[in-house]
Amino acid sequence: xxxxxxRIDQLYADDIQIIQSKEVFSFSMxxxxxxxxxxxxxxxxxxxxxxxxxxxxxxxxxxxxxxxKQIELQPRLADMGIRSIQLNKLEEQMEMIxxxxxxxxxxxxxxxxxxxxxxxPYFKEQPSSKKNPNPYLAIAxxxxxxxxxEVVDVSAKLLKTNGRLALVHRPDRFxxxxxxxxxxxxxxxxxxxxxxxxxxxxxxxxxEGILRGKQDGFRVLxxxxxxxxxxxxxxxxxAMLYGK
Numbered sequence: 001x002x003x004x005x006x007r008i009d010q011l012y013a014d015d016i017q018i019i020q021s022k023e024v025f026s027f028s029m030x031x032x033x034x035x036x037x038x039x040x041x042x043x044x045x046x047x048x049x050x051x052x053x054x055x056x057x058x059x060x061x062x063x064x065x066x067x068x069k070q071i072e073l074q075p076r077l078a079d080m081g082i083r084s085i086q087l088n089k090l091e092e093q094m095e096m097i098x099x100x101x102x103x104x105x106x107x108x109x110x111x112x113x114x115x116x117x118x119x120x121p122y123f124k125e126q127p128s129s130k131k132n133p134n135p136y137l138a139i140a141x142x143x144x145x146x147x148x149x150e151v152v153d154v155s156a157k158l159l160k161t162n163g164r165l166a167l168v169h170r171p172d173r174f175x176x177x178x179x180x181x182x183x184x185x186x187x188x189x190x191x192x193x194x195x196x197x198x199x200x201x202x203x204x205x206x207x208e209g210i211l212r213g214k215q216d217g218f219r220v221l222x223x224x225x226x227x228x229x230x231x232x233x234x235x236x237x238x239a240m241l242y243g244k
Contacts, residue, residue, distance in 0.1 A: 016059060058094070155186070156185055160211070164208055
């Protein structure tokens with residue numbers, strides 16, 4: 001089941017085990033926050049784009065009976081995700097598909113998806129940008145093989161009318177996210193800024209939009225603090241990690 005550099009970690013709140021590797025990829029707080037951000041459909045179809053080792057979809061699986069399809073470009077990460085699905089006995093609910101998201105419509109019917117979750121690469125691909133020397137991490141973090149616009153455009157193709165796209169990203173890309181959504185016909189509806197502590201600037205943003213939704217009704221949710229001023233997880237974050 002495990003390769004030499006791999007380990008099994010656990011998200012206690014959702015009773016999920018996940019195969020990880022320091023050589024390749026480990027889930028971050030972003031994945032936990034994204035899995036808990038949207039109201040998940042009870043049934044239907046959820047798609048997890050840029051799925052990595054499958055963390056977001058795995059964490060969401062305990063909260064819904066919907067089918068979850070995951071798309072991941074890197075075969076090594078997709079393989080880890082496949083084995084994590086098997087480890088949690090979720091084969092009947094979940095599927096990891098090793099595929100470039102550009103080709104997602106070849107395996108997922110357009111206009112059929114209720115919710116898309118995505119933790120995309122955060123950093124714009126520029127000649128001057130410094131990249132992680134680890135190619136797995138470089139691809140996961142930099143827009144080498146996809147871009148924010150492409151993620152949003154593919155999502156618009158896959159979503160049914162009134163289907164939703166939920167993204168986790170960096171606050172400095174917030175305006176890019178809003179513009180990309182509006183250009184693709186996805187109406188931004190909810191945003192929440194995540195702060196490491198009460199005295200710090202936001203370092204994560206969560207955004208949700210609705211395909212062909214009305215342009216009014218945009219909501220900014222209360223600020224979410226990961227830790228209190230003493231460095232302890234605040235109650236809502238602790239509940240996401242360890243359960244109530």
